[in-house]
Every structure is written in structure tokens, then in C-alpha cells.
Amino acid sequence: MLRALKERLTIQGYRTMAYPDGPVVLPERFRGYPALTQDLLCNRDGVFCAETCPYDALGCSEEGLSFDLGKCLFCADCPAAACVGFSKDHRLAVSRREDLLVTSGGERRLAQPLTPDLRKLFGRSLKFREVSAGGCNACEADSNVLTTIGWDLGRFGIQFVASPRHADGLWVTGPVSENMREALLKTWEAIPSPKIVVACGACAINGGPFIDAPQVCNGIDSLLPVDLYIPGCPPHPATILDGLLRLQGRIG
Amino acid sequence: MNNALCLISNAIPVACAEVPCNDQDTFLQTILEKTSHGWRISSYFGLLEGDDTALYCLLAAPLDGVLGVMKTICSTAEFPSIATQVPQAQLFEREIAEQYGIRFEGHPWFKPVRFVHSQVSGRDAWGRPDDQPIQVGVMDYYRVEGDEIHEVAVGPVHAGVIEPGHFRFQCHGEQVFHLEISLGYQHRGIERMLIGGPHPRTLRQMEAIAGDTSIGHGLAYCMALEALSRTRPPAAAHALRGIALELERLANHTGDLGAIAGDVGYLPTASFCGRIRGDFLNMSALICGSRFGRGLLQHGGTVFGVDQVMREELLKRLATARTELTSAIDLLWSTPSVMSRLEGTGFVSQEAAAEMGLVGPTARACDLKRDVRSDYPFGIYRMAQVPIVTAYHGDVCARSTVRWEECQKSLDFCVEQLRQLPSGPHAAEPGNVQGDKLVATLTEGWRGEICHVAMTGANGRFRQYKITDPSFHNWQGLAMALRNEQISDFPLCNKSFNLSYCGFDL
Numbered sequence: 001m002l003r004a005l006k007e008r009l010t011i012q013g014y015r016t017m018a019y020p021d022g023p024v025v026l027p028e029r030f031r032g033y034p035a036l037t038q039d040l041l042c043n044r045d046g047v048f049c050a051e052t053c054p055y056d057a058l059g060c061s062e063e064g065l066s067f068d069l070g071k072c073l074f075c076a077d078c079p080a081a082a083c084v085g086f087s088k089d090h091r092l093a094v095s096r097r098e099d100l101l102v103t104s105g106g107e108r109r110l111a112q113p114l115t116p117d118l119r120k121l122f123g124r125s126l127k128f129r130e131v132s133a134g135g136c137n138a139c140e141a142d143s144n145v146l147t148t149i150g151w152d153l154g155r156f157g158i159q160f161v162a163s164p165r166h167a168d169g170l171w172v173t174g175p176v177s178e179n180m181r182e183a184l185l186k187t188w189e190a191i192p193s194p195k196i197v198v199a200c201g202a203c204a205i206n207g208g209p210f211i212d213a214p215q216v217c218n219g220i221d222s223l224l225p226v227d228l229y230i231p232g233c234p235p236h237p238a239t240i241l242d243g244l245l246r247l248q249g250r251i252g
Numbered sequence: 253m254n255n256a257l258c259l260i261s262n263a264i265p266v267a268c269a270e271v272p273c274n275d276q277d278t279f280l281q282t283i284l285e286k287t288s289h290g291w292r293i294s295s296y297f298g299l300l301e302g303d304d305t306a307l308y309c310l311l312a313a314p315l316d317g318v319l320g321v322m323k324t325i326c327s328t329a330e331f332p333s334i335a336t337q338v339p340q341a342q343l344f345e346r347e348i349a350e351q352y353g354i355r356f357e358g359h360p361w362f363k364p365v366r367f368v369h370s371q372v373s374g375r376d377a378w379g380r381p382d383d384q385p386i387q388v389g390v391m392d393y394y395r396v397e398g399d400e401i402h403e404v405a406v407g408p409v410h411a412g413v414i415e416p417g418h419f420r421f422q423c424h425g426e427q428v429f430h431l432e433i434s435l436g437y438q439h440r441g442i443e444r445m446l447i448g449g450p451h452p453r454t455l456r457q458m459e460a461i462a463g464d465t466s467i468g469h470g471l472a473y474c475m476a477l478e479a480l481s482r483t484r485p486p487a488a489a490h491a492l493r494g495i496a497l498e499l500e501r502l503a504n505h506t507g508d509l510g511a512i513a514g515d516v517g518y519l520p521t522a523s524f525c526g527r528i529r530g531d532f533l534n535m536s537a538l539i540c541g542s543r544f545g546r547g548l549l550q551h552g553g554t555v556f557g558v559d560q561v562m563r564e565e566l567l568k569r570l571a572t573a574r575t576e577l578t579s580a581i582d583l584l585w586s587t588p589s590v591m592s593r594l595e596g597t598g599f600v601s602q603e604a605a606a607e608m609g610l611v612g613p614t615a616r617a618c619d620l621k622r623d624v625r626s627d628y629p630f631g632i633y634r635m636a637q638v639p640i641v642t643a644y645h646g647d648v649c650a651r652s653t654v655r656w657e658e659c660q661k662s663l664d665f666c667v668e669q670l671r672q673l674p675s676g677p678h679a680a681e682p683g684n685v686q687g688d689k690l691v692a693t694l695t696e697g698w699r700g701e702i703c704h705v706a707m708t709g710a711n712g713r714f715r716q717y718k719i720t721d722p723s724f725h726n727w728q729g730l731a732m733a734l735r736n737e738q739i740s741d742f743p744l745c746n747k748s749f750n751l752s753y754c755g756f757d758l
Contacts, residue, residue, distance in 0.1 A: 029537070137415055150530055179439050180416055
């Protein structure tokens with residue numbers, strides 16, 4: 001007992017990060033919100049840049065480029081690097097699917113707070129039941145990491161709970177495999193209303209690396225009403241937390 | 253018998269035509285004989301060849317770094333099972349049965365694996381109709397009968413933030429007589445998508461076979477491509493890949509040691525390790541921008557290099573992490589109430605581990621010296637050895653100590669590699685994949701042996717791509733570890749294995 005206290009006081013220390021009051025520390029090579037290089041012609045080496053993304057994240061029309069954050073996997077070797085550069089901005093989560101579409105010159109809209117009646121209920125106490133539906137355990141791990149002492153999700157009244165009966169919302173990861181679809185929907189039904197849905201990661205939003213695979217449903221967008229979309233493969237914990245705090249109206 | 257097997261090495265391709273095609277008796281006899289001499293089944297899979305199903309078996313020798321591959325033809329919907337004589341074959345046989353509609357005669361535990369339709373229309377090993385969906389988890393579960401026996405069913409959705417699976421416990425009071433694990437919920441059809449590949453989406457899918465093993469699986473895939481295309485990654489790439497693989501091991505071992513502490517209610521180590529795990533993930537992010545190593549690997553080498561400044565930074569962070577992790581883990585060993593919960597819990601005998609073909613730290617905790625890094629060395633491990641850590645009690649305590657000692661070896665390895673990081677390029681120009689080749693690539697992920705077998709057709713595209721995650725070998729080990737334990741110790745036993753659902757389900 002005394003030894004545990006000693007280790008805590010000497011080596012381990014107090015480690016909860018300053019964020020959101022202070023800045024969040026991100027690695028130099030972190031790939032966040034994309035910057036579109038509008039001047040570039042779409043036709044590069046005779047290949048339309050929109051066609052170079054294997055996940056259909058890039059669209060190209062006469063009005064310019066469009067970029068779907070929901071489909072993007074933030075690849076280090078982005079084949080459309082000539083048209084797109086990734087910034088270090090971790091704020092990616094949005095409330096509406098269409099807000100994930102980045103266009104040259106378009107307005108950027110981050111996640112919006114819940115409606116006032118929901119904020120009254122969930123603003124200071126928000127409990128989620130997580131369901132991995134074909135998720136690879138990366139989104140799951142970086143959701144779960146928010147509960148460790150470094151991030152300390154509990155200080156915002158947010159918690160992952162064991163039963164859907166205790167939850168205010170469903171937290172979905174994975175592209176929704178056929179074999180998990182029923183269990184996912186049953187979990188949703190078991191959560192008492194009012195309730196919200198979070199789609200965490202590219203898979204849950206649109207199928208991610210498994211988009212259009214016969215055994216998956218391309219995410220939950222066609223199955224359930226989503227209140228928060230968190231892009232990334234997997235999203236950085238800071239991206240997830242940013243979305244949640246905006247949803248609660250704590251930042252924004 | 254010697255001609256029955258084509259001997260190959262890790263990541264060295266052979267022409268498909270060189271794989272000997274044996275009659276069924278020789279094929280099965282070879283598996284029986286080799287496994288009785290300590291060989292293991294690394295992979296065993298089917299492939300449609302015309303109207304027949306070819307069955308390929310990849311066997312791994314205990315010494316000399318030798319692998320053996322052979323095939324046989326199954327032209328009917330029946331094949332003899334050897335699962336009673338070679339228990340490690342049981343799940344492979346069920347997998348083939350499910351994928352190709354072949355009934356394995358005499359299989360003692362003949363049940364679906366992932367609850368999907370067979371690839372051969374109109375042929376299902378369990379007689380299920382083609383035109384109706386298959387209900388996942390619906391099968392004939394093992395039942396213990398008796399007045400005071402009760403059954404506990406858990407999942408697919410679990411209490412924690414983890415993946416789905418279904419567990420059935422046959423209990424007598426608190427005591428578990430038997431645990432049956434039924435998976436398949438995470439099935440995304442990865443192997444089917446690979447046919448005709450490599451596709452532009454393939455590498456990201458490989459990194460997501462099991463997201464906590466992005467480097468382990470991604471590396472096995474890149475090694476396969478490089479072997480098939482005669483691409484030689486430069487020295488710096490080998491070193492960086494090794495560092496990334498060990499960082500992945502460090503992060504996961506650290507996280508699991510913390511979770512084990514949490515499951516026995518010892519919160520100091522649980523809290524400390526939860527955070528330190530993040531420090532290792534952040535080191536991967538420092539190298540490639542992703543905490544899970546996504547986007548580091550590419551065909552021919554690595555996407556990123558490490559310069560002098562980053563090297564110093566990594567060395568500094570590794571030194572800090574070593575101090576903090578040692579402080580956190582030593583608390584476990586010096587706390588009697590923790591040790592009494594770890595010792596003797598979740599026991600797997602060495603004999604059972606060998607029979608089931610367990611791999612990774614789980615096998616090493618039963619004193620089985622199995623580690624791809626030294627048995628079938630690849631990449632940087634051809635030049636730099638990582639000592640194998642073993643223990644001999646086979647319980648949660650042994651699995652925990654093996655993981656902790658592996659953490660220390662991985663730290664040593666990372667520091668050594670960073671100090672002598674070769675200069676020069678970190679990627680080579682990728683070549684074209686050759687046709688009509690077979691290659692087996694093995695890596696040692698943090699859970700154990702990862703095995704990929706790629707076969708190309710004449711056009712240089714994948715005709716077959718078989719993935720075997722260590723969890724495929726090890727889930728049965730968890731079921732055995734629970735025998736005669738208290739059901740309340742399931743979380744603890746489970747964490748000491750921490751197997752992958754999606755890696756199994758593919």
C-alpha cells in the first residue's frame with residue numbers, strides 16, 4: 001500500500017492532461033483536417049485525382065474538388081497527395097453526414113451541441129453502450145483509452161457502461177458486419193429513449209477499408225439516426241473527445 | 253515420406269507446381285507423423301481447382317527454420333478428419349468444411365466457425381439451404397447434464413468496450429466444467445476480397461485484420477508481396493519495421509498487464525499501465541502519425557524514415573517508459589494479494605498447449621519455445637536476435653511474467669536498433685508480382701505466430717490468400733484454461749490471453 005503511494009508520488013505522478021483547457025499534443029506526422037489545393041487541375045498525368053482514392057473519398061466536378069472526411073482513411077501515402085494535404089488540426093467530428101463533405105471554398109461546420117432538452121439531460125451525464133460491429137479493435141481501443149487517467153473522460157460526466165439499459169446512447173465502431181447487424185439493432189432497442197448514436201471511425205460512418213464489401217453494411221448511416229460522426233481510421237482520442245465536448249456544448 | 257513435403261523457408265517463394273500433390277492417405281499420414289515429431293500445423297486451407305477442392309497444409313518444423321507444404325485433392329464432399337489424433341487440426345478442418353462444404357468424417361466437434369455460406373453453391377457441410385440466411389451463433393452447443401448444472405450464456409455484446417463473441421459456460425455452482433466459444437460476428441470476408449488482388453485497398457484492409465496488430469499483419473502482407481516480386485527492402489526499412497513491431501508488442505503487453513491488474517482489483521498498476529500503453533502508441537505515432545502504425549508500411553519498405561532528432565526523441569521516451577513501466581509492474585510482484593490471484597489461475601498444461609498448437613506468449617508460458625522471430629527469422633530478426641522468454645507454470649501468473657519479460661526484451665531491442673539505425677533509403681522500388689508462385693510469410697505478432705500464405709495465378713494476381721491469426725490457434729487454449737476455474741475468474745483468464753475476435757473472424 002505504502003509502496004503504491006510512493007510510486008504514485010515519485011515516478012508516476014499526476015498525469016491527466018490539460019486539454020481541453022490547454023492545448024492537445026499531437027505528433028508532427030499526425031494527419032488531420034485536409035487542405036484542398038484548389039488551384040490544381042483535377043487531371044493529373046491523365047488520371048482524374050478523384051479516381052485515385054481507393055475509398056472514393058475524393059469527388060471532382062466543375063465546381064471543384066470535394067473531399068469526404070467520412071470515407072477518408074488519412075493514408076500516409078495518399079495517392080491524391082497532389083490535390084490534398086493533411087493539416088495537424090484534430091477537430092474532425094460533425095453532427096450531420098453532409099458536414100463531412102469538404103469542398104474548396106465551402107464552409108466548415110464542426111459538431112453542434114445537442115438540442116437544449118437533450119443537453120439538459122446529457123450535458124453533465126452521458127453514458128454510452130459501445131457495440132463493435134465488425135470493428136478491428138483500433139477504434140475500440142482509442143475510444144476506451146479516453147477512460148484512462150491521461151484523458152479522464154469521467155471528469156466530463158461521460159462513461160462507457162456495461163448495459164444498454166443504463167445507457168443514454170449507442171457508440172458504434174466497425175462497418176457493421178452482417179453477423180452483428182441484429183445484435184447491434186437489438187442493443188439500440190434496449191436503450192431507453194431519448195437516446196443518441198455516435199458513429200466512431202471510418203468503418204462505422206461508411207464502411208472504411210471495407211466499403212462495399214459483400215459481408216458488411218457500409219456503416220450505420222442507413223440503419224440508425226446518427227448524432228455524431230467521428231472520422232479517422234481510427235480517430236485520434238483527441239478527435240473523439242473534441243466531438244463529445246462539442247456535443248455536450250462544453251466547447252464550441 | 254520425404255517427398256511428400258516441399259520444404260520451404262519463411263518468405264521464400266516456390267513455384268506452385270513444386271508443391272507435391274499427395275494422395276489422401278499420404279497427405280494425412282504426413283500430418284500425423286510430422287505433428288508427432290513436434291511439427292505444428294501453421295496453416296491448412298482449401299482452394300477450388302476445377303470441380304475439385306485442393307487442400308493445402310503448411311507444417312512448421314520445431315528446428316532449423318524449416319516449413320513444409322503439400323497438397324491433396326478432395327473430389328467429393330467428404331474427407332477423413334484427423335482431429336481426434338491431431339487436435340490442432342480441428343478448427344482448420346471446420347474452417348475448410350464451412351468454406352467448401354466438405355464434411356470431415358469422424359470430426360468430434362463438427363460445428364460452424366464463422367456462420368457463412370459455403371463457396372460451393374448447393375454444398376453445405378451442415379445441409380443448410382443456400383437461399384436462406386445463416387443465423388450466427390445457432391449451433392449445437394456442448395451441454396453438461398445434471399441436477400445442479402446451470403448454463404451461463406454471455407454475448408455477443410459484452411460489458412466492456414471490446415469486440416463481440418458468444419461464450420457458453422457449463423457451471424456447477426461457481427465452478428466451470430466447460431466453456432464453449434462461438435465466434436463469427438466480426439466476419440468481414442477479408443480473404444474473399446483478396447482473390448484477384450493485390451487491390452489498391454488491400455494494404456489498409458490488412459492493417460485492419462486485427463487493428464491492434466496492424467504492423468504484425470501488415471508486415472506479413474508486405475513480406476509476401478516483396479517475396480513474390482523479388483523486391484528487397486533496404487536495411488533501414490527492416491530496422492524500422494522491427495522497431496514498429498516491438499512497439500506494438502510493448503503497447504499491447506503493457507495494456508494487458510494493466511487490465512490484468514484491474515481484473516484482480518489492483519488499481520494502481522491498472523491506472524499506470526493504461527497511460528503508459530498510450531506512451532508506446534504515441535511513439536508509433538511519432539514515427540508514422542498513427543498510434544496503431546497505420547501507414548508506416550508499404551510494399552518495398554516503409555513510407556517514413558527516422559532522422560537523428562526523432563531517434564533521440566524516441567530513445568528518450570523509451571528510457572522514461574522503461575522506468576515508469578518497471579515501477580508499475582514491480583508493484584504487482586510485490587503485492588501478495590495480487591500474486592495469490594494470479595498464481596495457479598487459468599492453468600494450461602504444456603502437454604495440452606502442444607496438442608492444441610498454441611502459439612505466442614501463451615505457449616511460451618507453458619515452456620514451449622516457440623517464437624517466429626528466432627524459429628523462422630524474418631527481416632531484421634535475421635541479424636538481431638530477441639531472446640525467447642518462457643515460463644513453465646502455464647497459469648495467468650506465467651503469462652503475465654512472460655509478457656513483462658518480453659516487454660523488457662523489446663525495449664532492449666528498440667534501443668539497440670535505434671542506436672545503430674542504418675542510414676540510406678527506407679523504401680525500394682516495388683517490383684511486379686510473379687505468377688504461379690506460393691509463398692508463406694510468418695511474423696511474430698504480440699499474440700504469436702501470424703501466418704499468411706499467398707498463391708498467385710499465371711497473371712500474377714492472388715488465386716488464394718490465407719490468413720491465420722494467432723488467435724485462431726489460441727481461443728481453444730482459453731476454453732481449456734477455464735476448466736474447473738471459478739466463473740468469476742473468466743475476465744482475468746481472458747485478459748491474460750486477450751485474443752482477437754476480428755483476427756479470428758477475418
